[in-house]
Amino acid sequence: MLAGAGAAGNAWELGLIAGLSDAGVDLTEADLVVGTSAGSTVAAQITGSTRPTELYAAILAEVPPPPSRGGGAHRRGGSNVSGSNYLEWSDTIIATSENAYDMRRRMGAAALEREAANPSDPTRWRSIVASRLPHHDWPRQRILIAAVDADTGEPVVFDRDSGVDLVDAVAASTSAMTPYRIGEHHYLNGGYRRSENADLAAGYGRVLVLSPFSGRTRMPLEWGMDLASQVAELRAGGSRVETVFPDDRAGDVFGANALDPSAGRARGLRPGPRPRGAARRALGLTGLPPGPRENVRCSLSDRGGAVRCQSRAVHTHPLWRGTTTMSDVVAIMSMSLDGFVAGPDDDVMQVFDWYFASGDVEFTTGGSDPMTFRVSEPSARYLRELTPQLGAVLTGRRTFEVAQGWGGNHAWGPAFVVTHDVPDGWPRPGSTVHFVTDGIERAVRQAKDAAGERSVGVHGADTIQRLLNAGLVDYLQIDLAAVLLGSGVRLFDHIATTPAVLGDPTVIAGVGVTHLRYPVRPAHSS
Numbered sequence: 273m274l275a276g277a278g279a280a281g282n283a284w285e286l287g288l289i290a291g292l293s294d295a296g297v298d299l300t301e302a303d304l305v306v307g308t309s310a311g312s313t314v315a316a317q318i319t320g321s322t323r324p325t326e327l328y329a330a331i332l333a334e335v336p337p338p339p340s341r342g343g344g345a346h347r348r349g350g351s352n353v354s355g356s357n358y359l360e361w362s363d364t365i366i367a368t369s370e371n372a373y374d375m376r377r378r379m380g381a382a383a384l385e386r387e388a389a390n391p392s393d394p395t396r397w398r399s400i401v402a403s404r405l406p407h408h409d410w411p412r413q414r415i416l417i418a419a420v421d422a423d424t425g426e427p428v429v430f431d432r433d434s435g436v437d438l439v440d441a442v443a444a445s446t447s448a449m450t451p452y453r454i455g456e457h458h459y460l461n462g463g464y465r466r467s468e469n470a471d472l473a474a475g476y477g478r479v480l481v482l483s484p485f486s487g488r489t490r491m492p493l494e495w496g497m498d499l500a501s502q503v504a505e506l507r508a509g510g511s512r513v514e515t516v517f518p519d520d521r522a523g524d525v526f527g528a529n530a531l532d533p534s535a536g537r538a539r540g541l542r543p544g545p546r547p548r549g550a551a552r553r554a555l556g557l558t559g560l561p562p563g564p565r566e567n568v569r570c571s572l573s574d575r576g577g578a579v580r581c582q583s584r585a586v587h588t589h590p591l592w593r594g595t596t597t598m599s600d601v602v603a604i605m606s607m608s609l610d611g612f613v614a615g616p617d618d619d620v621m622q623v624f625d626w627y628f629a630s631g632d633v634e635f636t637t638g639g640s641d642p643m644t645f646r647v648s649e650p651s652a653r654y655l656r657e658l659t660p661q662l663g664a665v666l667t668g669r670r671t672f673e674v675a676q677g678w679g680g681n682h683a684w685g686p687a688f689v690v691t692h693d694v695p696d697g698w699p700r701p702g703s704t705v706h707f708v709t710d711g712i713e714r715a716v717r718q719a720k721d722a723a724g725e726r727s728v729g730v731h732g733a734d735t736i737q738r739l740l741n742a743g744l745v746d747y748l749q750i751d752l753a754a755v756l757l758g759s760g761v762r763l764f765d766h767i768a769t770t771p772a773v774l775g776d777p778t779v780i781a782g783v784g785v786t787h788l789r790y791p792v793r794p795a796h797s798s
Contacts, residue, residue: 275468275499276309276446276461277484283331284518285314285482290328300324303724304476305415308462308469311482312417312445313404316438319415320407327406358448363490372495376464377425383451383460384422392450401443410438414724418462418469419444419702422451427465428702429472429681433722436701457701467491470502470513474637474683475659479506479513486517505636510656600727600746601666601716603736604658605763606785607750612760613733618674619760623753626651626785637683648783658749663726664688664719666739669695671732677705684729686722690715690738712738733763740792741768748774748790 274285289299300318307315317327365382369375402408410432417430419441430441436454444452444459451458462469467489473479487499496502499515506513606623607613614620631648635655647655662684669691678687680703687705694707708715716739719728730736730745739745750763775791 273468273470273473273479273481273483274305274307274311274314275481275483275485276311276463278310281484282310282313283328284484285311286317286324286328286331288482288516289314289318290324293324299480302480303414303726304473305413306418306469306472307415307442307445308418308465308467309446312442312462313401315415315417316405316407316442319411319413320405322406361449366490372491372497373425375491375495376420376427376460379464380420380422380425380451380458380460383449384458386449387451387458394453397447397450397452398439398443401446402439405439405442408437408439414722416469416472417441417445418465418472419447419459420461420464421702422458422460428459429465429704430702431686431704433686433704433706434702435699454701466497466502468499468502470499471505473511474506474509475662475685476511477660479511481513481515483515483517487515508634508636509659510635511660601720601730601739601744602662602727602747602749603730603739603745604749605731605733605736605751606753607763608753608755608757608760610756610758611762611764612757613763614761615757616760622755622757625755626751626753626782630783630785650780651782651785651787654780654782654787659684661727662729663723665729665731666690666715666719666735667731668735670734672705677703680705685726686719688715688719688722690735712742713744716744733761733765736763737766740772741766745792748788748792750788750790752786752788754784754786 275281277284292299305315305319307313318324361382362379365378366375369378415431419428419430420426421428428444430436430444432438434441436444440452440454444454445462447460451460453459467485468481468483468487470479470481481499481503483499489498491497493501503513503515605613606620606626608623613623615622627645627647629646630651631646633647633649633652635645635647635652637643637645637659645655665682665684665687667687667689669689672687672689672691673695677698680700682704685704689705689707690712691707691709693709698707699705706718708718712735716728727746730739736745772792778789780787
């Protein structure tokens with residue numbers, strides 16, 4: 273997670289990443305890189321072919337321009353956006369807003385009004401952003417770049433499947449008082465979605481957050497925009513989270529002057545000494561990256577700003593032992609004891625009741641529209657292990673419509689909807705929902721490509737039946753609710769080849785639900 277803090281934050285993050293890379297810890301190989309504001313520039317920079325040490329050396333070699341009288345100025349097509357002006361402008365809007373959505377809406381309206389009064393040249397800002405990036409194409413590695421739709425106030429997340437160029441995505445996320453236009457939409461700084469946008473890593477087992485502003489926020493804490501709230505959500509979902517902040521030597525560089533491109537150089541923001549001894553072993557500097565059962569934890573010491581690291585074992589949940597999640601297709605559904613996934617009127621609450629009333633352990637999902645479940649401890653452990661294994665979701669048009677498109681971003685990652693035609697108003701900018709109109713096999717291939725080494729989770733009775741008939745399901749994961757519905761939508765109504773003999777299940781007993789995972793044997797297996 274790469275948070276923003278102007279040019280100074282860019283320099284600090286690159287310096288830290290370069291120092292770790294030089295010591296043998298390559299953060300550029302992370303499964304997911306999330307960039308916010310200036311952090312989006314770093315995300316795009318480190319996922320190319322240029323090594324972090326070269327990127328950081330280029331920053332140190334730059335000749336800083338003479339500062340303006342008003343402090344570090346960041347010029348956008350004739351409009352002066354200095355750190356002090358920006359803070360005064362945005363602080364006023366924050367102070368008069370009722371909540372985060374109201375703040376984003378007001379921020380967008382004020383920026384659009386300012387732009388109308390003093391139009392800027394968007395091509396100039398695009399060329400500046402492009403000059404900072406060593407490559408202009410989205411990498412194969414998964415990158416998410418946060419922004420805010422200035423026209424609606426809605427949060428936006430760009431990725432390689434959004435139909436938006438990488439340069440434009442970074443330009444949008446780094447726009448301050450001046451909205452950046454892409455097509456018919458205008459966008460503002462991604463830091464107004466959430467300060468670090470760490471919630472976008474929901475479901476990942478290990479999360480590292482680089483926060484140049486040390487987790488501070490100018491928003492009211494009850495809005496939940498602060499880093500502490502995001503970290504609490506991730507940990508409640510089973511993620512192990514570490515945050516890294518600048519030490520005292522950075523001084524006041526991460527303040528109103530952070531926009532000044534010379535700020536990082538003026539303070540000599542250089543990576544600290546290489547970790548040695550036990551810290552080097554904990555960081556995995558002996559040649560191989562940490563394995564799936566090793567957890568590397570690194571945090572700043574309270575004294576002296578030193579980095580302390582230790583390695584701890586990660587225990588794999590019994591449900592996943594002995595199985596592989598690489599490129600697997602896993603059908604996941606809650607089902608009644610008599611085989612129904614919904615009642616006669618598509619009512620699913622009775623089979624989903626265990627999510628909300630089976631215990632007092634909270635589990636918060638990710639995505640654009642996060643939900644908090646209250647489940648028993650066995651079910652909570654089950655969900656904590658399940659979610660990190662999933663990298664994409666595959667479903668049908670009916671499930672998509674019932675879920676109202678998951679707010680544009682499903683908690684499990686990119687969503688692929690099998691449909692005959694793309695619904696009106698979709699695809700949407702910043703959404704990770706994709707529509708596949710040329711067959712379910714094509715949808716599986718796209719979902720697997722997006723999931724990488726993680727599994728593809730499948731929702732929806734009809735979609736699961738079609739995949740079973742096509743021999744494309746690797747595992748059936750059934751959350752068997754303790755209820756008899758009598759009638760409704762059956763999960764296994766139209767199976768072409770029966771009897772279909774499944775492998776031996778793994779079983780986790782929750783409260784009001786039993787979690788079952790069956791390997792699906794190929795049709796020719798005995």
